[in-house]
Amino acid sequence: MTISRRGLLGTGAALGLLTACGSHTGRDDGGPGGGPELSQWYHQYGEQGTEQAVKKYAAAYDKARVTVQWRPGNYDEQTAAALLTDSGPDVFEVNGPTLDQIQGKQIADLTGLFEGVKDDFNPAVLAPKTYDGRIWAIPQVIDMQMLYYRKSLLADAGVEPPRTLDELVDAAKKLTSKKTKGLFLGNDGGAGVLGGTPLYAAGLELVTEDGKVGFDDPAAARALGKIHQLYADRSLLLGAPSDWSDPSAFVQGLTAMQWSGLWALPTVQKALGDDFGVLPFPKDGAGEPSVPVGAYGAAISTRGKHQQAAKDYLKWLWIDRTEYQEDFALSYGFHIPARISLAKKAGKLRKGAAADAVRFTTDHGHAQPLRWTPASQTAYQDALSRIIKDGASPDSELKKVVRKVSADLDRVKKK
């Protein structure tokens, strides 16, 4: 059979029309049940079953048709760019939000959704989502980081679990041998993951409550100098095939201690049984032990067409349906529910290292403050890298960071 040009064009046009009729943008009104259509974004979790779980939650909501997008890649950058357009999500997970996003009116105010339940949310993770007395995202689950140590290796070396930064430096040195390094803080020596943790351990802060630089103090340089000491002593594991977030180096015996997340606990338990313990980052000087905590939040874009419907959905999902929150936190990975009441009753968090982790979060948890902008973060992290790896003077590096952070704090204060 031969096909004429006219016939081919006609068929193409007909197919095009059919395709157009069947197109679905995910942004139209009129989903089943009469509710609006909402688009919801999540970053790609590494845990099996999480994607199916969030799709199941969305499908169970009957007042709107929620389309879930599971987005791999640089999620924070994707959402930040999407907030500038009308084609972004209605509802989305946010690693923040940032102060610029709030001040730029890109995020909807969710304060009203917390009526009667605000005190049940962990204050450490609610604080960075609060600005000007208003709450801009609902914390979903809490993640925290801590120090894992191998009990048998410490016992063999005659080392006690370190309670101060000086003890950590000594312990890491004593635990270092030809085959095993003392401590793993990530392949960059801790510049990326530690962030403000050593400063909090030294009794300082990244940003004070009144919006000033919180580490313009000699104690900061002293604490960071000790992290360099770990590097200079060759006590740090560097160049491991997997990075700090993966417990492989620890369970394979490449390191006696590793800084990692609560999410690594099931893997460590499975591999080592009871032969491990967990600690917060040890204190330095007059400070207190510290652990970083953080929570992805659920937020609403102000450019969405159905803001009230989106708010209703978020209230249903992350405030009313507590069984979904517990399932999301503990059935796939290992996280702490953001609601204090849920964290208390969760059986998996009541004993052993998991219970210690929950206690560290409550007693020593510090979240990255809202005023700590991405520009401040880059300047501080670069300085930390130069201090740790290059042996740059902590004093002069921190002075430069203080100048940069002060300027950025002034900028956000003016808005």
Next chain:
Amino acid sequence: MSLRQEGRRQAIPRQRGSRQGGTARKWAGVQNRTLWFWIFVGPFLLGLGVFTYIPLGWSVYLSFFDAHNTVTPSDFVGLGNYTAMLKNEAFTDSLWTFLVFSLFIVPATYALSLALALMVNRLRHAQAFFRSVFFLPAACSYVVAALIWKMSLFNGVRFGLANTVLGWFGGDQIAWLSTTDPPWYWAVIVTVRLWLQAGFYMVLFLAGLQRISPTLYEAAAVDGARPGWQVFRHITFPQLRATSVAVVLLLVINAFQAFDEFYNLLSDARGYPPYARPPLVYLYYTALGQGQNLGLGSAGAVLLALIIAVVTVGQAKWFGLGRKEAQ
């Protein structure tokens, strides 16, 4: 439409037939070149304008404003973003990183690929085999090669290949990608790129070598030139000038576009270390990442474009590109 084209169009005798036929000819006749020009080129020009030139112009405009989380700014800051970017250590460090990288990788790849081409060209047997062997890495993805280098050859633990070899000789383990003093990470970045691209440039040089007339070598031999360095210096190398210009230009462009190996070897979830952050990546984080400082990012993009333009023009002048044509 030009007068010449109009004249041609009118010179075509009217076809017999309906008015519709006349209209069709008017709009689609083979001689109506202006119409066809716009039908074929118009959509591309429109796309170029909408997706390239307007955003480019808008970016230059944005660079003079404080534009956080918006592309429609109102606070004019003059050259403030430019001075901030030039004082920004993270940006200047990234420029320095890429300058050092280019200064090393361009001559190293040039010398290695030329040496390989000279060796393969001299082979009397199995030339095709060795040409394929040296060229094959060019078919490998930068991502895959970088991950093999990172995970297998140059990881910092005792079972990495490089550290195993060091261990045989009693050497200490080296954290290849995490050590800045000495900066071993350069060895990893440079070797992976050399392995990947030397074969491709070797093929370009081989083509250049095979275009050199044998009579030149015969004449040189008659004149008493010694085979080896003397012939290479006075015959081969000058005859490869055109190939060399092309190779160096491609190498410089590729060096400034380097991203894959930096990303796969040195970045992690929290970004890049300050000594190995590509400038374009820094601008991406500043403007489109969580920073969302579109004014500052645009100023950085303009600065980077100016630097690349100056380097390209300087390089073209140095190689004398276009000189012959002008004469």
